[in-house]
Amino acid sequence: MIKVLTPILLVIATVGIFLGYINPAYAEIQALRADEEQFNQALERARELQSVRDALLSRYNTFAKDDIDRLEKLLPDHIDNVRLILDIDGIASKYNMRTRNVTISQGNNSRSSSQNETAVVSVDTNPYGSVVIEFSVAATYEDFLRFLHDLESSLRVVDLVGLSFQSDVSGDLYEFAVSLKTYWLK
Template sequence: MKTLFPILFILVAGGILFGFINPTWSEIKVLREEEEKYNSALDRSRLLQETRDQLLSRYNTFSPAELARLEKFLPDNVDNVRLILDIDSIAGRYGMRIRDVILSSDTSRTDLGQLGPDENRFDSRILSFSVTGSYTEFRAFLEDLEQSLRLVDVMKITFSSTDSGVYDYSLSIKTYWLKP
C-alpha cells in the first residue's frame, strides 16, 4: 500500500499533465502567437498613422494656388474637355483655332506579354489636332504649350504649305494623369 499511493499519484499527475495541462499550454502558445501578430499589426498601424499625419501636415503647407497648379500639371482624372479648351486658349493667343480633334488611347504602353495588374501610377492619352497659322505663330504656340502647366509631350508634327504663306500643322501630343 505504501508504494501504491505514490504510483497512483504519479499516474494521476501524468494524466493531469497530458490530459489538461498540455492541451491548455498549447492553446496558450497559440494565443500568445496571435497576440504577437495583433501587437505587430497595431505597431504598423501606429507607424502608418504617424506617416499619414506627417504627409497631411506637409500637404497643408501648400497654398490653394499651389495645389491648383499641381492639379493642372498632373490631374488625378482625365479631363479631355479641359485639356482641349486649354490648348485652344493657347492657340487663340496667336490667332489660331484647333480643329480635327481626335482623342485616342496610348497604344505604345500596351504590353501584351504583361500579366497581372498594371503597376503604373499614371495613364496617358494621345490627342491629335490641327491648327493653321504662320511659322512664327506656330513656334510661339509651341513655346507656350511647352511653358503651360499641363504636362504634355509632343509626339508628332506634320505640316503642309499653302500659297498664302500660312501652313496647316497637324500635331499629336501625349498627356498624362494620375490613376485613382
C-alpha cells in the same frame, strides 16, 4: 497494500490530469500569447504608419492650395482630355486660331518589337498612362511658333510627337497638323 497502491494511483492520476488537461491548456495559452504578440506588433506598425501619415498630411497641408492645383494640372491623377482640349483651344484663340479635327487615341508606352521576334505579353508597370491628341490649326508661321511656345510654357506636360503642315494657296496661312502626347498618374 493500500499504502503502496494509493501513492502510485495518485501519481498515475496526476500524470493523466497533466497530459489530458493541463498540457493542452498550457499549449493553447502559449499559442494565444504568440497571437497576442503578433497583434501587438501589428498595432505598433499601425501606430507607426499613422504617425507617418500624420506627418505627411501635415507637410501636405503646408502647401498652398494654388501650388497643389498647379501640380494637379501639371500631372493629373486621371485622364482629363476635355480640360486639355479647352486649354489648347484657349491658347490657340489668343492667336486667332481655331482647333479642328480633334482626335484622341490611347498612347503606347510599350516598345514595339520587330516582326521576327516573338511577341511577349507583359504587364504595364508604368506609374503613368498617356494619351495622344491630334488636331489641326490654320495660322501664319509666326503665330504658330508663338502658339507652340505658349503650349510649351503651359502647366500641363505635353510632348510634341508629330507635326506636319501644308501651305495655303492664298498666301501666308499654313494648315498645321499637330500630335501631342500627354500623361497622367495611374
